[in-house]
Amino acid sequence: MPSLFQQIQAGTVWDFHGGIHPPTRKQQTNQKPVAVMPLPDRLYIPLRQHIGVAGQLLVKAGDMVLKGQPLTLADNSMAVPVHAPTSGTVLAITPHTGAHPSALPELTLVLAPDGKEQWREREPLTLVSCDNMTLLNRIQESGIAGMGGAGFPTHLKTGVNQPVDYLIINAVECEPYITADDLLMQEAATTIVKGIDILCQLLNPKAVLIGIEDDKPIAAAAMMAACSQREHYYVRTVPTKYPSGGEKQLIQLLTNKEVPNGRRPVDIGIVMQNVGTAFAIAQAVLDDHPLLSRIVTVAGDTLNQPQNVLALIGTPVSSLLDFCGFQSEPKQRVIMGGPMMGFTLADLSVPVVKTTNCILAPTAEELPAASNEMDCIRCSSCADACPASLLPQQLLWYSKAKDSEKLAEYNLADCIECGACAYVCPSEIPLVQYYRVAKAELREQQREALKAEQAKARFEARNARLEREKQERAERNQQLAAARQQQQLASGANNAVADALARIKAKQAQASADTTSVATETANAAIQSNADKAAILAERERKKQQAREYQQQKAAALAPEQSTAAELSDAAKQSAATATGANQTATSSNSISADNSNNTADNKAAAVAAAIARARAKKAAAATPSAAAPTHTANEATTATGATSETDGSADPRKAAVAAALARAKAKKAAEAVPNATASAEVLTEADNGADPRKAAIAAAIARAKAKKQADSENS
Ligand code: SF4
Numbered sequence: 001m002p003s004l005f006q007q008i009q010a011g012t013v014w015d016f017h018g019g020i021h022p023p024t025r026k027q028q029t030n031q032k033p034v035a036v037m038p039l040p041d042r043l044y045i046p047l048r049q050h051i052g053v054a055g056q057l058l059v060k061a062g063d064m065v066l067k068g069q070p071l072t073l074a075d076n077s078m079a080v081p082v083h084a085p086t087s088g089t090v091l092a093i094t095p096h097t098g099a100h101p102s103a104l105p106e107l108t109l110v111l112a113p114d115g116k117e118q119w120r121e122r123e124p125l126t127l128v129s130c131d132n133m134t135l136l137n138r139i140q141e142s143g144i145a146g147m148g149g150a151g152f153p154t155h156l157k158t159g160v161n162q163p164v165d166y167l168i169i170n171a172v173e174c175e176p177y178i179t180a181d182d183l184l185m186q187e188a189a190t191t192i193v194k195g196i197d198i199l200c201q202l203l204n205p206k207a208v209l210i211g212i213e214d215d216k217p218i219a220a221a222a223m224m225a226a227c228s229q230r231e232h233y234y235v236r237t238v239p240t241k242y243p244s245g246g247e248k249q250l251i252q253l254l255t256n257k258e259v260p261n262g263r264r265p266v267d268i269g270i271v272m273q274n275v276g277t278a279f280a281i282a283q284a285v286l287d288d289h290p291l292l293s294r295i296v297t298v299a300g301d302t303l304n305q306p307q308n309v310l311a312l313i314g315t316p317v318s319s320l321l322d323f324c325g326f327q328s329e330p331k332q333r334v335i336m337g338g339p340m341m342g343f344t345l346a347d348l349s350v351p352v353v354k355t356t357n358c359i360l361a362p363t364a365e366e367l368p369a370a371s372n373e374m375d376c377i378r379c380s381s382c383a384d385a386c387p388a389s390l391l392p393q394q395l396l397w398y399s400k401a402k403d404s405e406k407l408a409e410y411n412l413a414d415c416i417e418c419g420a421c422a423y424v425c426p427s428e429i430p431l432v433q434y435y436r437v438a439k440a441e442l443r444e445q446q447r448e449a450l451k452a453e454q455a456k457a458r459f460e461a462r463n464a465r466l467e468r469e470k471q472e473r474a475e476r477n478q479q480l481a482a483a484r485q486q487q488q489l490a491s492g493a494n495n496a497v498a499d500a501l502a503r504i505k506a507k508q509a510q511a512s513a514d515t516t517s518v519a520t521e522t523a524n525a526a527i528q529s530n531a532d533k534a535a536i537l538a539e540r541e542r543k544k545q546q547a548r549e550y551q552q553q554k555a556a557a558l559a560p561e562q563s564t565a566a567e568l569s570d571a572a573k574q575s576a577a578t579a580t581g582a583n584q585t586a587t588s589s590n591s592i593s594a595d596n597s598n599n600t601a602d603n604k605a606a607a608v609a610a611a612i613a614r615a616r617a618k619k620a621a622a623a624t625p626s627a628a629a630p631t632h633t634a635n636e637a638t639t640a641t642g643a644t645s646e647t648d649g650s651a652d653p654r655k656a657a658v659a660a661a662l663a664r665a666k667a668k669k670a671a672e673a674v675p676n677a678t679a680s681a682e683v684l685t686e687a688d689n690g691a692d693p694r695k696a697a698i699a700a701a702i703a704r705a706k707a708k709k710q711a712d713s714e715n716s
């Protein structure tokens with residue numbers, strides 16, 4: 001069995017389900033050449049003439065524009081610009097009745113042609129020097145959209161990335177009356193093939209299939225001639241059957257392939273372009289001629305000269321009709337498009353746009369208006385005629401019920417609005433009109449659903465973002481808290497260490513200070529102690545020194561008086577002896593006299609002995625209070641000689657000494673005045689010393705005896 005491509009090469013043509021065979025009525029125009037219409041007084045150029053969005057406006061009212069000058073800028077992929085069809089002045093940019101079944105106003109640029117047809121500067125391209133991107137940009141910048149009626153941007157349809165097996169050029173033009181493509185192929189087949197060459201460079205298909213209905217033999221011949229030098233270009237004639245020009249129907253006719261529901265032809269390796277689009281691409285690339293005009297079939301029995309007219313974009317329908325000898329009738333209908341898929345115009349000022357291929361002005365007899373609608377009789381004729389294998393009667397029911405789910409379930413989207421069902425309906429139900437309304441409602445619902453979905457997505461994204469930001473803030477706060485805690489811990493540890501060190505240092509310092517203080521105190525104490533001790537010692541030494549000095553002074557004071565003292569002692573002995581007996585007095589006097597004259601050397605020893613005797617006497621007096629009685633006489637004697645009771649041993653020694661010295665001085669003075677002064681002085685001396693007079697006398701006697709003995713020994 002030959003492969004599909006082999007079958008295609010062999011010229012095999014397949015069939016599709018349904019379809020009808022209405023009268024073509026193409027003879028009105030297919031035998032006449034394309035007429036060039038003179039410039040109209042006004043051009044109404046809608047800013048959006050395709051499926052997509054309008055470009056950014058580049059001019060304003062009052063501007064002078066050149067032919068081919070862009071009026072809008074394609075600033076995104078879905079935008080297609082429009083151009084000035086001729087040179088002239090922009091009068092206004094205002095809403096105007098659109099070329100749409102709704103007749104809603106669309107923003108339209110009103111241009112007053114100046115008749116000069118002054119072109120802007122043009123930059124033709126060659127295929128050799130162009131890459132695909134340059135070609136696609138040129139196609140978009142030239143404002144080319146599908147000229148078969150859909151109006152989809154051509155640069156998007158030809159800029160696909162999927163591999164393409166077949167490029168199909170739709171030249172079927174199956175709708176009655178319309179012969180625009182037929183005439184275009186008859187007159188410009190070579191240019192059309194150049195446009196197909198550009199498409200092949202962009203799409204690189206395995207084969208090019210040019211489909212033409214078999215009722216256009218001249219056009220088919222012209223295309224075959226133009227394609228004779230292209231090996232993989234195949235011109236195929238298909239049986240005249242409506243709607244063979246439908247995209248899916250023509251694909252099935254030429255390749256026996258069906259486009260799945262909801263998919264595009266490119267998904268099965270097929271791209272389809274209208275023959276008029278190929279012509280426009282060739283003009284745009286090779287001549288830098290943007291889409292400024294198109295061929296429009298102006299037909300109907302109300303026209304004196306039905307024909308194909310090359311009309312500028314923006315030409316009012318009224319101007320076209322006038323150019324063709326329009327003779328209006330009562331309740332005249334003027335249809336934009338064919339009798340099957342066109343729509344009745346509410347206003348003849350509606351302009352020709354890029355997708356306009358036919359203006360039909362039929363008589364009432366030629367194309368009767370729809371009569372009163374009747375109920376569906378469920379004859380299923382519509383289903384038999386539907387080329388999309390739909391159930392038009394079910395779609396009608398659900399369209400009236402506005403049951404969008406059922407409409408989707410019955411594939412309303414696959415309806416190509418061919419009108420075949422309505423054409424065959426015995427109840428004259430305008431089925432296509434119901435479907436269009438239902439589609440519009442579905443599109444609105446889908447837009448609302450899309451908006452809701454987008455709003456939901458934005459809401460969820462916002463919530464997710466807020467939640468994420470909340471979590472991020474929480475994480476950041478946790479991290480910051482952890483960092484702060486770590487810093488605090490580190491700082492606290494450092495502080496603790498520092499505090500500990502400080503405490504240790506303080507403690508050490510305190511200890512040192514205490515130690516120092518203690519040491520200082522100790523030292524001070526020691527110093528104080530030493531000082532005290534030294535002071536005490538010094539005091540002691542001073543007192544000792546004072547004592548020694550006193551002793552020395554006393555000794556010095558006593559030394560010159562030693563002899564006198566001895567004499568006073570002898571006198572005292574004599575006095576005592578006198579008091580006790582005359583013999584003893586005489587002996588004492590003799591003895592004293594002998595001592596004074598014979599032995600003065602023994603005075604010191606005698607003084608010492610006398611002092612010792614006095615000390616003993618004083619000690620004895622202190623130890624024995626009763627001893628005071630014996631001294632009463634001495635005291636009285638002392639009182640008689642001027643001495644005071646302060647000479648008593650309990651008084652101050654210095655005073656006592658002074659008193660004693662005074663007493664001795666007085667005694668010496670008295671001794672000098674009285675012969676027994678010696679005895680008195682002896683008495684006073686003994687009394688002054690406080691000793692026992694008897695013992696003193698004995699001691700004095702012993703001393704004298706020793707002194708005498710000493711003197712005797714020395715004399716001998
Ligand atoms: S052709 Fe008309 S009457 Fe017959 S089933 Fe279809 S809608 Fe009903």
Ligand code: SF4
Pocket residue numbers: 382385386387388389390391392414415416417418419420421422431432435
């Ligand atoms: S208009 Fe739709 S439903 Fe009717 S025949 Fe054509 S494709 Fe089928």
